[in-house]
Amino acid sequence: MTIQLQIMIFAFAFGAVMGSFANVLIHRLPLGLSIISPGSRCPSCSARIRWFDNIPIASYFILGRRCRGCKTVISPRYPLVEALSGFLFAAVIFRFGIQPATAALALFVWALVVITFIDLDHRIIPDVISLPGIVIGLAFSFAPGFPRLVDSAVGVAIGAGFLFLVLYAYEKIMGEEGMGLGDVKLLGMIGAFLGWQALPVTILVSSLSGSLVGVGYALLKGESIRKFPVPFGPFLALGAIVHLFFGVELIQWYLGIL
Numbered sequence: 001m002t003i004q005l006q007i008m009i010f011a012f013a014f015g016a017v018m019g020s021f022a023n024v025l026i027h028r029l030p031l032g033l034s035i036i037s038p039g040s041r042c043p044s045c046s047a048r049i050r051w052f053d054n055i056p057i058a059s060y061f062i063l064g065r066r067c068r069g070c071k072t073v074i075s076p077r078y079p080l081v082e083a084l085s086g087f088l089f090a091a092v093i094f095r096f097g098i099q100p101a102t103a104a105l106a107l108f109v110w111a112l113v114v115i116t117f118i119d120l121d122h123r124i125i126p127d128v129i130s131l132p133g134i135v136i137g138l139a140f141s142f143a144p145g146f147p148r149l150v151d152s153a154v155g156v157a158i159g160a161g162f163l164f165l166v167l168y169a170y171e172k173i174m175g176e177e178g179m180g181l182g183d184v185k186l187l188g189m190i191g192a193f194l195g196w197q198a199l200p201v202t203i204l205v206s207s208l209s210g211s212l213v214g215v216g217y218a219l220l221k222g223e224s225i226r227k228f229p230v231p232f233g234p235f236l237a238l239g240a241i242v243h244l245f246f247g248v249e250l251i252q253w254y255l256g257i258l
């Protein structure tokens with residue numbers, strides 16, 4: 001096995017473990033519960049989940065998709081979040097190699113996973129992730145391989161400022177809330193980590209994908225697009241990830257066809 005492949009497998013395994021922790025945060029943060037104690041419990045029967053039943057991805061299948069104690073069906077979302085997190089960690093290593101920026105980018109992508117599922121469940125983006133995320137993103141601009149501090153700071157200001165104006169205009173014109181301030185702070189965090197240069201691709205991809213899914217939903221359900229039940233945070237996260245992995249190529253391609 002090549003060393004490259006071994007590193008990727010390790011990154012996937014580590015990412016899956018972080019995905020397991022992401023599941024804890026997704027479940028507990030919005031409820032205001034401690035994220036450290038008690039240890040993992042079955043949401044149905046509250047039985048402690050022992051370490052050998054708590055192996056990311058694998059335990060779900062070994063246990064036959066049910067809790068060992070009460071036999072309640074375990075949501076497939078748990079292994080899905082673990083696999084997604086593992087895949088993203090491996091992808092970050094594949095794209096950026098081993099350098100200080102890689103660890104920070106893995107943390108950033110992991111935070112986007114947590115935010116995505118909390119927003120899907122509760123339509124909130126917790127400040128305890130996005131606000132420290134902005135500070136950490138700015139702090140990392142002193143590390144090699146990261147956008148300069150000025151690019152990060154401008155990224156926060158333009159990212160948050162732009163979305164705040166959109167939100168303000170939408171409320172004025174439509175007389176109802178479209179996005180929340182959580183989305184504003186999330187785009188600020190994305191700007192902090194990736195610099196202002198990431199904002200065009202992030203905004204374009206998130207608004208396009210959000211519109212497509214929204215229109216698709218409206219057509220399928222025969223309902224107004226305004227009743228679309230999916231929040232905007234996951235689309236912003238998708239846009240940031242598309243920029244992270246393909247942004248340079250996308251911008252070059254776009255400038256090339258002009």
Ligand SMILES: [Zn+2]
Nearest residue numbers: 042045067070
């Ligand atoms: Zn149970």
